[in-house]
Amino acid sequence: MINRRTFLTGSITVTLLGSPLFSALAEKRKKKNLVVISLRGGMDGLSAVPPTDPILEKFRPDILVRKTLPLTSDFSLHPSLKNFHNAWKQGKAAIVHSSNIPYTMRSHFEGQDLMESGGHKPFAEHTGWLGRGMETAGLEGLAIALPMPLILRSKANLDNYFPTKLSTPSPDIMKQVATTYPKDSHLRSTIERVMMRPFSMLSGTGSRKAFRLASTAAKALSKSDGPRVAVFDINGFDTHAAQGGSNGEHADKLYNLDKIFGQLRENLGSTFENTLIVTLTEFGRKVEQNGGNGTEHGYGTAILMMGGLIKKAQVYADWPGLKLRNMFEGQDLNATIDARSIYCSAMATVFDTDFQKLNRHVFWNDPLENLQDKLFGI
Amino acid sequence: MKKNFFRKVGFGIGPDELVPDDPVSWAQNQVNKVPPLIWDNRIRSGEEMLNHYAEWVYTDREILRKKHKENRHAYREAKNKLRYKVGQKYFENLEICIRQNTVLKSKSPVFERLWLFWCNHFAIIDKDAMPQFTTGPYHRETIRTNMCGSFETLLKEATLGWSMIHNLDNSESIGPQSEWGKNRRKRGKLATVNENHARELLELHTVSPAAKYTQQDVVQLSYIMAGWEHRHTKKRKECNPVRFNYKKHEPGNHKVLGKTYKQRGLSPKNKLFDVLKDLAIHPETRRFISYKLCRHFLTDNPTEDMIAPIVSAWEQSDGNLPTIHKALLKVVYDYADKEVKFQNPEVWMLQMVHMVGGNWPLQADEMKYNFKIKPNNHQRKPRFFMKEIGYEPYRPIQPNGYSDIESDWISPELLIRRMSAPKEIAQRRITLKNFGQMIDKNFDNAEEIKYLIKDIKSPSTKMQLIFPSYRMLKT
Numbered sequence: 001m002i003n004r005r006t007f008l009t010g011s012i013t014v015t016l017l018g019s020p021l022f023s024a025l026a027e028k029r030k031k032k033n034l035v036v037i038s039l040r041g042g043m044d045g046l047s048a049v050p051p052t053d054p055i056l057e058k059f060r061p062d063i064l065v066r067k068t069l070p071l072t073s074d075f076s077l078h079p080s081l082k083n084f085h086n087a088w089k090q091g092k093a094a095i096v097h098s099s100n101i102p103y104t105m106r107s108h109f110e111g112q113d114l115m116e117s118g119g120h121k122p123f124a125e126h127t128g129w130l131g132r133g134m135e136t137a138g139l140e141g142l143a144i145a146l147p148m149p150l151i152l153r154s155k156a157n158l159d160n161y162f163p164t165k166l167s168t169p170s171p172d173i174m175k176q177v178a179t180t181y182p183k184d185s186h187l188r189s190t191i192e193r194v195m196m197r198p199f200s201m202l203s204g205t206g207s208r209k210a211f212r213l214a215s216t217a218a219k220a221l222s223k224s225d226g227p228r229v230a231v232f233d234i235n236g237f238d239t240h241a242a243q244g245g246s247n248g249e250h251a252d253k254l255y256n257l258d259k260i261f262g263q264l265r266e267n268l269g270s271t272f273e274n275t276l277i278v279t280l281t282e283f284g285r286k287v288e289q290n291g292g293n294g295t296e297h298g299y300g301t302a303i304l305m306m307g308g309l310i311k312k313a314q315v316y317a318d319w320p321g322l323k324l325r326n327m328f329e330g331q332d333l334n335a336t337i338d339a340r341s342i343y344c345s346a347m348a349t350v351f352d353t354d355f356q357k358l359n360r361h362v363f364w365n366d367p368l369e370n371l372q373d374k375l376f377g378i
Numbered sequence: 379m380k381k382n383f384f385r386k387v388g389f390g391i392g393p394d395e396l397v398p399d400d401p402v403s404w405a406q407n408q409v410n411k412v413p414p415l416i417w418d419n420r421i422r423s424g425e426e427m428l429n430h431y432a433e434w435v436y437t438d439r440e441i442l443r444k445k446h447k448e449n450r451h452a453y454r455e456a457k458n459k460l461r462y463k464v465g466q467k468y469f470e471n472l473e474i475c476i477r478q479n480t481v482l483k484s485k486s487p488v489f490e491r492l493w494l495f496w497c498n499h500f501a502i503i504d505k506d507a508m509p510q511f512t513t514g515p516y517h518r519e520t521i522r523t524n525m526c527g528s529f530e531t532l533l534k535e536a537t538l539g540w541s542m543i544h545n546l547d548n549s550e551s552i553g554p555q556s557e558w559g560k561n562r563r564k565r566g567k568l569a570t571v572n573e574n575h576a577r578e579l580l581e582l583h584t585v586s587p588a589a590k591y592t593q594q595d596v597v598q599l600s601y602i603m604a605g606w607e608h609r610h611t612k613k614r615k616e617c618n619p620v621r622f623n624y625k626k627h628e629p630g631n632h633k634v635l636g637k638t639y640k641q642r643g644l645s646p647k648n649k650l651f652d653v654l655k656d657l658a659i660h661p662e663t664r665r666f667i668s669y670k671l672c673r674h675f676l677t678d679n680p681t682e683d684m685i686a687p688i689v690s691a692w693e694q695s696d697g698n699l700p701t702i703h704k705a706l707l708k709v710v711y712d713y714a715d716k717e718v719k720f721q722n723p724e725v726w727m728l729q730m731v732h733m734v735g736g737n738w739p740l741q742a743d744e745m746k747y748n749f750k751i752k753p754n755n756h757q758r759k760p761r762f763f764m765k766e767i768g769y770e771p772y773r774p775i776q777p778n779g780y781s782d783i784e785s786d787w788i789s790p791e792l793l794i795r796r797m798s799a800p801k802e803i804a805q806r807r808i809t810l811k812n813f814g815q816m817i818d819k820n821f822d823n824a825e826e827i828k829y830l831i832k833d834i835k836s837p838s839t840k841m842q843l844i845f846p847s848y849r850m851l852k853t
Contacts, residue, residue: 061568106577107587108777112776122587123476146791147787148785148787148789159790161791164798166765166766166795166799167755169794176830177842180847186785187788190788190789239552240550241572289570291551291567294545294572297573323604354470
């Protein structure tokens with residue numbers, strides 16, 4: 001299916017011989033892409049997509065986002081998210097608000113583990129929801145990172161890419177080294193994957209700036225025999241201090257995210273129409289600001305979605321409001337939609353795979369809601 | 379003989395070293411006292427480095443930004459000049475050299491491995507200019523010097539060190555009922571605590587979530603910690619020593635993990651000392667850290683039997699670190715032939731350098747710097763190389779530090795780096811002449827390794843075959 005060779009050499013096309021992941025069915029279908037952007041640290045949904053509720057100013061006098069971009073009568077958008085807003089105006093972007101993974105304990109490490117594994121108990125799963133979903137659908141993907149993120153791990157042993165400036169190991173050396181790794185070990189399957197790459201790809205150099213990698217990934221995704229899934233990581237959303245409103249730490253992070261949105265859109269070209277981009281984070285942040293013009297770990301947050309597979313521009317939410325009695329533990333925006341319903345629906349749409357089947361294989365048949373009709377156009 | 383033991387707890391046996399007859403005593407004798415840092419030049423103190431940090435942030439934020447606010451180009455140029463003047467691109471490279479030179483030339487490699495473990499346990503993440511100026515000194519002065527006393531002392535020093543206070547935002551904490559808190563509210567401003575430090579103190583540094591603390595415990599501990607700050611001044615920004623500011627401290631008694639902490643004597647600062655004392659001897663702390671030690675040195679999945687002797691040494695010695703370390707070393711030796719452990723990129727790279735007598739890291743004469751121009755490519759190599767292999771000692775991205783789990787270190791790209799790195803080390807000259815001898819000294823299954831390099835002439839190729847191979851990655 002995926003052909004990493006095409007991805008970097010541009011000219012050589014070789015089918016992965018005997019790849020267990022090759023699916024004849026998959027090839028007949030129109031190629032659709034899924035991009036997941038992990039916003040690490042706990043992204044503040046109330047700053048990215050603030051509700052039009054005067055009570056927010058009481059809680060956040062020093063970090064209220066002003067000069068927001070208009071969305072609906074109830075919500076607006078952080079001014080850093082210009083590319084996202086352009087897509088919104090064309091009906092190619094949407095938001096799910098007051099949502100989160102079912103995790104309320106406010107720890108980054110547990111939360112990030114769960115947002116990637118999709119499980120219930122921290123550190124209990126060793127595979128990720130996206131990896132399991134791709135395994136179920138018989139697909140391969142690509143992580144733009146040096147280590148392999150948990151979210152993509154699965155039996156299907158996926159690929160990653162990150163430019164290096166070190167010298168290249170020769171194929172002979174790799175072959176020899178590979179013989180020392182036990183058959184069926186993680187090391188062995190990983191080195192076999194490396195050996196399938198063309199020589200030229202091993203010394204791939206290039207910029208490691210996130211938005212550059214985004215354009216690399218988008219170009220790969222736009223190829224008809226390229227990978228279908230890409231995963232990004234952005235750090236630094238843990239804005240305990242100097243979060244700021246329209247300017248400041250959080251604004252800068254959202255600007256970086258928006259730059260990635262822009263690069264993806266530009267370099268996906270017409271493939272953008274068959275692509276779905278979704279964000280992921282471990283939790284939102286408390287409604288009330290803290291003494292250092294920042295915010296503490298919270299619960300409910302917003303999920304940003306963009307791409308041609310979006311049904312319409314909308315803020316989809318079962319909005320709990322910001323009255324004290326409606327807040328989670330009296331301090332957080334509540335989460336009324338299990339974020340995993342969105343991710344399962346997104347996978348069902350992009351992978352052309354039955355929602356229930358995915359839910360069974362990926363999320364243990366948890367009571368998730370199929371939101372395909374509501375959020376995504378098929 | 380369990381020769382992998384010398385890699386499990388050290389860096390293997392180097393070209394000029396003999397295989398110790400009694401591995402357990404060899405290892406245990408190394409953890410009684412703190413060995414000296416090894417560097418052929420003056421080592422700057424943490425205090426001095428904080429001054430460089432202060433000059434960097436103050437000059438940039440208060441002078442350059444204002445002076446050049448209309449001209450981005452001029453600003454960038456001025457900022458680069460400042461970078462070189464304060465060593466912003468230099469010191470992190472220098473610190474990596476001091477760290478790795480010390481570790482590689484130490485008479486007590488086992489102590490050094492434990493040092494790397496504790497630096498990662500009390501991890502300082504990549505934040506602000508900390509990797510460039512202060513995290514190296516924190517590892518040298520706060521962690522290293524406290525490794526031969528009690529865990530309680532190490533915990534206290536790490537918790538109240540400038541690096542941790544800044545890293546986990548404790549200076550932002552204002553007790554709602556404190557003097558400052560009340561004043562702020564009068565002016566219509568908010569005053570709350572920042573829970574970051576309190577939460578990590580429980581979750582990562584001591585009892586772990588196994589102790590089943592609640593959100594209330596975290597908030598109450600934040601109240602106790604409120605007031606411990608680095609003062610923020612115009613001239614030095616955050617770069618001031620840590621102090622206790624009772625005007626930000628939440629008055630009253632606070633209950634953490636079922637126990638109430640009250641003010642004793644005149645200052646409420648003792649409340650935190652009392653909590654730290656209790657956390658240091660909490661049964662879940664002993665368990666959690668014993669587990670982590672086993673997980674780092676022995677296996678991804680430590681069993682009860684492995685942890686038990688370490689927990690018991692902890693109990694009997696009242697948290698005396700050398701005693702705990704000795705119990706660990708015994709356990710590692712006992713299981714050395716049954717368990718293999720995937721080595722993280724830095725430890726693996728240092729083992730390679732040690733075993734072949736590699737000319738790494740750069741030495742003091744190569745690291746001489748005039749603070750006028752950008753450090754040369756050569757001098758920026760330490761950071762570059764560590765970044766390439768995926769382990770930057772002063773830049774973990776999360777407060778739980780770098781992972782100890784195999785699956786976090788295996789990916790196609792990371793594996794390519796393990797195959798590329800040996801050539802880099804070989805290119806900088808090695809002293810090892812006889813690979814056969816090195817293999818005999820370091821591997822129980824020597825023939826298997828020798829077979830891998832049979833008919834190979836070039837030392838570089840030999841290294842490229844041996845070091846990414848299974849027995850080196852998993853020791």
